[in-house]
Amino acid sequence: MSDPKSLQQERISLFQNVQDSIIPRRVPIHVRFSIGYVAQFGELDMAEAQWNPQLVEEAADKLCRTIYSDTCPYDGSLRYPSFYRSLESQSFVMSSSGFIQHPEVVGMFPEDYDYLIENPFDCLVERVLPRQYKALDPSDPVKMALRLAISLLGYENDFQTTGNIIRKLTEKYGYGPGVPPTANGFTEAPFDFIADQLRGFKEISLDIRRCPEKLIEVCEALYPILFKKGLPVSPTPYSTVFIPLHMPTFMREKDFARLWWPTFKRMVDEYASLGIHCRLFCEDDWTRYLDYLYELPTNTILMFEYGDPKLIKEKLGKKHIITGLYPVTMLKSSSKEQCLQKAQEMLDILAPGGKFIFALDKPALSINDINLETYCAVTEFVRDNGVYQNAGEISGLEFKQEDYQTAPTTSRKIESKYLNAWAESPELAKLQVFEDKLFQYLIFLLL
Amino acid sequence: MIDLEALTAAVGDLNEDELLRMLNEFVATNPSPEEAQAVVTACQRGMAIVGDLFENGEYFVGDLIFAGELLTQSIDILKPVIGSSNSTTIGKIVLGTVEGDLHDIGKNIFRSMAEAAGFIVYDLGIDVKPQAFVEKVQEVQPDIVGMSGVLTLALESMKNTVEALKKAELKKDVKIIIGGNPVTSDFAQMIGADAATNNAAEGVKICQNWVN
The missing domain is CATH 1.10.1240.10 (Methionine synthase domain)
Structure with missing residues (x-):
């Protein structure tokens, strides 16, 4: 085995080749396990590990020695109890099993629509956040201020702890490091943002039929906020903005085309105009929307959960980067031979022509979800058999930033009495950096 | 008219x-x-x-x-x-999202459709412990027990709930249907449930067939 540094160089080029429309030496493998799985793998108490993410380092290290991956297999978590518990979150709570989950919650009422359209940021901080986070109660301002500070400290601390563990393991084992955290972004499509913690799944389903015009206006009003939320602080050519896509498969196509798609498409195009790609998790089965996905900027990374790999490759494989689709359930229910056969089938369909990263359709949540030995055999099989004979050739369409320069943003500026124009005065410009961080955190709480 | x-x-x-x-x-x-x-x-x-x-x-x-x-x-x-006529009632269902899982959208859709079809539904809510299912079944003696879950960890809880019903000698009196993203017919068979679905409309049809 080569030393970690040269291994890392090789892995970096696998991923960069894919993003640069070049056939890599072999199919890159992206394995990720959340903190819940890793805690169980290390026989740790799951709740305790989430409260103190440092505890999982040893287990994560052991996992790195157990399974083959081209990226660090430990992925941490987006949802730590330190900030949700201190804010008394309604929308992210730990269940009796120790997993933090997202129950159906309503943070915005029909009578809030007009205010949200008129003053979106004010409405979010004045009305929606206090409903979802009971410690942010405007009638108890001192508690509100203190708890917000505590939660922000928890957020910074736990992400930093996790980031340090991942960085350490990445260097130790020579994984592809990706880009620094400040070069990536995370946001939601405007419609999904409304559906998620504002109206909730049930209420949005009623609003689609009762007040579609308002929904169009709200998507427009929220667009600049969500665009800014996802925008990386220091982008590189390999930056991605991660956007999980929730609602479309539960909607009729005509509602999707009119309400969901337009602001989302504009968002992805606008990132492309800055040279930034999006990494989209197409939750559920997107078969009936493949033609829409084709319209997205070249080399959008599409992570699929369900669907026919053949059809997806046929329709999208020359333009976009495809990942996901390997059914995690097989790693529990099928024999090793069947799982390897499936891996071969995936390689046969998805690897030709490049633009493919091997990954499961979704990560294993708990230790009982998969047979780890089988998963190890699968990733080793892909490493050994996913080798290209035509490495270095051009792979499908190439991304050209200038193709997207024609989509200048028409969206308005974010205006709010709570946001300051610090950057305009040189001696206060530093405060803008902190306010932008706080903006990121507040909107993150609603994602 | x-x-x-x-x-x-x-x-x-x-x-x-x-x-x-x-x-x-x-x-x-x-x-x-x-x-x-x-x-x-x-x-x-x-x-x-x-x-x-x-x-x-x-x-x-x-x-x-x-x-x-x-x-x-x-x-x-x-x-x-x-009026007080309950001639529309075709059966009783005890329903809940199983222990450890807090998701209830699918369960709620199934409940609406089952009620529309004429069932009385006793909804125990989310994160329901096996014992809570057992107690409700003892109390209302339903025709059917419905268990819902989204996360894969729900499967373990469904298995535990079926076992708890067996232990309380209630399994023989009810049909059990499990629903949600991770369930399959094979899994239902393995744990002793009578049916599995990830389609609420189909689930209601299965229940209707059982009581007809």
């Missing part, structure tokens, strides 16, 4: 304005409980159309949720004229 076919169509088309207008006009005529019963049956037929359109891929989950809302509104309007 209300046009029952038009009423069925209004439910099937999810035409809220038309449906509520017809029902309000109907209630204003001070109808007999029998007439009200005929209207409830017409609404149920409309819900069956909604279920079929869902299975055919013309309606999606959002439409089922809207249909459930229409039905709740309709029953609220009709309540004063239905």
